[in-house]
């Protein structure tokens with residue numbers, strides 16, 4: 001019995017010494033000292049020994065147990081220490097190695113200019129309104145003074161859906177939705193995607209972006225329109241921009257205008273971009289037609305307003321000298337990541 005105990009002890013000590021992980025060490029402890037362990041098994045057989053033997057072996061077994069526990073404890077500490085001693089090897093990194101570059105994406109050039117415009121208008125006290133891309137005939141045409149069979153509808157052919165709705169041809173529909181919800185005085189813009197049934201070419205696309213703007217209140221006149229436009233252009237182009245208004249027809253404004261800006265390439269002297277006129281067409285606008293206000297139960301004796309529709313694609317094209325509107329929706333990463 002004594003020999004057996006000694007052999008077991010030697011065997012356990014060797015295993016403890018050669019173990020090189022805490023998991024392994026724990027397993028050794030369980031195998032020898034655990035409830036079903038080898039040393040415990042020996043202690044359990046003591047009952048069949050003579051009283052003298054029992055006393056001697058019992059003592060020896062307990063000492064062995066304590067010794068082994070002590071050794072395991074020490075080894076545990078040694079293993080902990082080794083982890084820190086080896087840190088310099090195991091946690092070594094080469095800070096000069098080239099990194100795996102994370103490719104950071106960027107907002108689409110149209111989105112970027114949209115955010116810029118939103119900031120400019122917010123600073124002037126305008127709110128941002130949203131409207132659906134799938135519209136009904138009433139909001140896209142009728143409430144904008146374009147009744148059924150009106151020839152103005154021909155300028156805005158679009159995609160009609162089986163449910164009788166259509167993909168909105170302009171953001172002007174949001175003017176109506178805004179006036180339905182909010183009583184004047186009100187001022188807001190609405191950026192968004194619009195659609196036309198177009199034969200596409202360098203300056204026509206079936207999907208493009210506009211920002212609609214409107215202001216309705218007491219004594220709103222063309223002067224207010226011109227002022228807001230001037231602030232806008234100064235912020236966008238970072239310089240004073242000369243503007244002029246020409247008459248333009250849109251059923252939902254009266255008077256309606258085309259707003260031109262002084263050509264920024266030649267400063268109005270005349271060049272190929274402005275077709276030697278010194279002016280570039282920027283956006284249509286006007287004073288909101290009384291019929292449009294009346295349809296929203298706005299008292300036209302008391303209130304008037306202006307509206308404008310800014311083409312975002314065109315604005316980005318002017319800013320960066322982009323010559324084909326089809327680039328915006330083509331999804332060519334080489335084009336998109338330039339901005």
Ligand code: DAH
Nearest residue numbers: 170172284285286307308309
């Ligand atoms: N909705 C018109 C279009 O897409 C543009 C427009 C013209 C908007 C005059 C306006 C406006 O707000 O006053 O062709």
